[in-house]
Amino acid sequence: MTGSDASIVQFDNVGLRYGTEREVLSDISFTLYPGSFYFLTGASGAGKTSMLKLLYLAQRPSRGMIRMFGEDVITAARRSLPEFRRRIGTVFQDFRLVPHLTAFDNVALPLRISGMGEQDIRKPVADMLDWVGLDHRAEARPATLSGGEQQRVAIARAVIARPEMLVADEPTGNVDPDMAVKLLRLFEALNRLGTTVVVATHDVHLLRKVPDSLIMRLDKGRLSDPTGALRYPPRRERIAR
Numbered sequence: 001m002t003g004s005d006a007s008i009v010q011f012d013n014v015g016l017r018y019g020t021e022r023e024v025l026s027d028i029s030f031t032l033y034p035g036s037f038y039f040l041t042g043a044s045g046a047g048k049t050s051m052l053k054l055l056y057l058a059q060r061p062s063r064g065m066i067r068m069f070g071e072d073v074i075t076a077a078r079r080s081l082p083e084f085r086r087r088i089g090t091v092f093q094d095f096r097l098v099p100h101l102t103a104f105d106n107v108a109l110p111l112r113i114s115g116m117g118e119q120d121i122r123k124p125v126a127d128m129l130d131w132v133g134l135d136h137r138a139e140a141r142p143a144t145l146s147g148g149e150q151q152r153v154a155i156a157r158a159v160i161a162r163p164e165m166l167v168a169d170e171p172t173g174n175v176d177p178d179m180a181v182k183l184l185r186l187f188e189a190l191n192r193l194g195t196t197v198v199v200a201t202h203d204v205h206l207l208r209k210v211p212d213s214l215i216m217r218l219d220k221g222r223l224s225d226p227t228g229a230l231r232y233p234p235r236r237e238r239i240a241r
Contacts, residue, residue, distance in 0.1 A: 007031045007067070008165060008196050009055065014064030016050055023062070024050050025221045032198070034164075037191045039207050040200040042218035048200040049093070049169060051218065055198060056090045056167045057081055069164070086113070089163035089195075091171045095154040097142040103129065103153045104138040110161040128156045131186060133179065147174040155183055165196045172206065184209050 009032040016025040025047045032038060042048050053059035054066065057073060066073050068084060076084070089110075097106050108125045129135045132152040142150055151174040158166060166187065172180035184199075188210060191197045199206075207215060217224040 006034065006070070008034045008069060010065075010067040011054075012065040014054065014061045014066060016047075016054065016059065017062045023221060025054075025061075028064070028223050030216065030223060032165075032196055034196055035191065035194050037188070037197045037210055037213040038199070038216055039210075039213050040198060040216045040218065041202065041204070041207070044202065046218040047221045048218055052167050052169050052198070052200055055165075056088050057085055087164045089158035089161070089166040091151075091155050091158045091166070091168035093169045093173070095142070095150045097150060097153060097157075099142050102139050102141055103134055103145065103149075106142070106153055107156045107160055109157060114161060124160060125156075128160050129153075132156050132183070148176070148179070151175055152179070152183070155186070159186060159190050159195075162190065162193060163195060166190060166198065168197070168199045170201055171199060172201070172203065180206070181209060 009030075011028050011030050014025065014028040015023050017023045028051070040048050040051060050059070054061060057068075060074065064074075069087060071084075073081070073084060098109065101109070104125055107128055108121050111121050111124070126135065126138070129138050132155060134149060134152055134156070137145065137149060140149075142153070145153065151171065155168070155171055158168070168187070171187075172183055175183065180203075184206065187197050187199065201207075207213065
């Protein structure tokens, strides 16, 4: 696919099993397009977290094909995977903050890894912490932060470098409803800058908060796509270009 039809992610008949257990994901096929916003939903145990692990390259599938950023990541050498991962922002359910770093330094980490100079880091990190309501906790370490505060630091870290794709696993699960909406607005703003966003959630109320989003539903390891939205570019993209 080329032009407006170019995909950022393509799954083709992907299956995933852990060890000798039955498949937790079966015959998964879909295409994600640049600059689109997707919700991944499904009951507990449907396979959402497993799907996200495939998307941020923490897990290889048992079968099928996955292409990201125009390249086959299944056959790619393991040494090339960190370069792919640097193009993906990830929000984990367990946050995975670096315990000995302050909130400021956790958020700054992707910028430092990318080689940005210290003089250019301070303002964007301070602005991001202010956006998520933690400017007053910039020097706090993760152990002194509440669960909701750790969640917000993790989200700020994931979006600070404007990744090409953002993958978020229940990103609003530890915050109050007002902050949940504010964080969704942050994701929307990043999306408008061109980032493809995938948010896994069991909260059906969130699905109505982003009008242009597309919905991916998992049911017992299989993906339901009754509208065909995951096989073709979103209509607004086709019209716009």
